[in-house]
Amino acid sequence: MIQTIDLRGVQPTRAAFQRLVPRPVVDVQAAVAVASDLIADVRERGVTALRDQAERFDGGAPTSLRVPQEEIDAAVAALPGTVRAALEEAIARVREATAAQVPPPAETVIRPGATIVQRWEPVERAGLYVPGGKAVYPSSVVMNAVPAQVAGVRSVALVSPPQREFGGAVHPVILGAAGLLGIDEVYAMGGAGAIGALAFGVEELALDPVQVITGPGNIYVAAAKRVVRGQAGIDSEAGTTEILVIADDTADAGYVAADLVSQAEHDEAAASLLVTDSPAFADRVVAELDRLAGATKHAERVRTALGGPQSAVVLVDDLAAAAAFSNAYGPEHLELQTADPDALLADIHNAGAIFLGPTSPVSLGDYLAGSNHVLPTGGQARFSPGLGAYSFLRPQQVVRYDREALSEVADRIVALSTAEDLPAHGEAVTQRFLTR
Structure with a gap:
């Protein structure tokens, strides 16, 4: 065997x-052409393309691509007690472990009056993909959403393929998990088209573009993430x-x-x-x-x-x-x-x-x-991490020099800018010390 x-x-x-x-x-590359076409179709035809793709590839076109809040609330209420308890425990444990992934700001004093602060700034908006093919993954809702929330992302959109068994709606257990996490922006869409919708937005749905897309999926989802990389950040091409x-x-x-x-x-x-x-x-x-x-x-x-x-x-x-x-x-x-x-x-x-x-x-x-179960596959663990709060954070350096600290390095800045034949760089410094 x-x-x-x-x-x-x-x-x-x-x-x-x-x-x-x-x-x-x-071979993810072999699926790139198909994924590119599906994304281009969504960009051109918006909601119509997403409905067509739901009919072709998923569980049929949903009544509403954006899931109404009452459906999310009903799904939470309908969760079996044991499932709800398990999800709540998973949320608590992942939240506790993920908190360790958010570094505190750190200030470095280079010299008196010369400081650099390292801070970690969350993206403003993230898109979470939760697959729904051979199995149902409410646990992936937890693994995607908790790190984004711990990182401080203010706006989250979740997409999951429509299910034929539920009349083209998102699986109710996935909706229930989203509701437990306070996610109210959920869309019944899947595959490469959903990745394109997250990356570029869909005006008809008032779906704004996201800055980061996370979550596992099939080969076409992985290919779509490769296609939109640059328009939006991705966690990895999880396969x-x-x-x-x-x-x-x-x-x-x-x-x-x-x-x-x-x-x-x-x-x-x-x-x-x-x-x-x-x-x-x-x-x-x-x-x-x-x-x-x-x-x-x-x-x-x-x-x-x-x-x-x-x-x-x-x-x-x-x-x-x-x-x-x-x-x-x-x-x-x-x-x-x-x-x-x-x-x-x-x-x-x-x-x-x-x-x-x-x-x-x-x-x-x-x-x-x-721990988080959204992890790199296909050998990507040799150079990429799994999903975590850091997936939604950007390190930024905040530089503050006073006049005296700048004057101490002014001549060296001029020397280097002259060596690089970029004299205006040095002039931008010496300008600050001209007598007026």
Whole structure:
């Protein structure tokens, strides 16, 4: 069912491992042309284009693209008690953990009368994308909205695809989650067109453009975020989920297999990888995968994901090689299930989120750990962070020099501006010291 890649004896360099890591056969660039056309259609035809795209790609055109407040209120009231309690707990935990991501202002006194203040300024308006394809993601409402609110974003617009099961409306549990968070600007729209609507605005809907767009989605959503980048900031081109588990023979094979299956149920293109230095343990995990995959609700989807080119059991010589492989891969979710995960953590550098030990599964992070589950995929964890308050913040330097402090550096400014053949730069300084 799942392939085995034997890298024992392979020199564990980043270049070597990057050539050998399994990846899904998915190319965001291939979807860019389609996404560009859909965005252009929204810019040209506005509401009409969004309704047409809802009929073609989602659950049908909604009665109203902007969800009325009474529908949001009704969705909150209709939330099952256990679901509401779980969402409220998730909101509280994510809010608590995210608060640590907002740096306080810091003042640096270069010299007397010469100061630079580093401040972190939130964007004024953000757009949050909550997918609604093979599953419903009220947890993604929490993960998108809480960091924006903690960062201090004053205006938030949330979009989610219309659902055929609910007559072209946004899924009521997503609406309920939005209502719990106090979000009152919600639109029934999905896919690339929704990303375009957020980036450029839609006057007919009084939908103003946003400065930052966050949230996961399918390949066309990822492509659309690439297209609008520059018009609006994005968190990342978050795609199909990934889990990489580094485990040795002290781990529980059932735990590891269950965690691999848990992420494989997201999508047929989901990536599930086990990296281990124990062939015997690998065999035990494969046996557990066969058992668990057939017993879960989305068995067909799970089997397709586990059998795809993006999933594998990877055999390496030792845990140092396992860490090197993981760093080359840059997984969205990384679990360390070894005898001493803290020691191994010192060798880990590239991952969206890291889960230590047998009782910290990825599912915990998906919902209630307090960490954020909107994370970079496709190797982007090698250079990009997951979603956080910082995704909505811009560092700004506020410079204040008094006359004496400026005079101390005036001649050096003139020297440098002359060297660069930009004399007016220096003249802008010396002008301040002319006798009038």
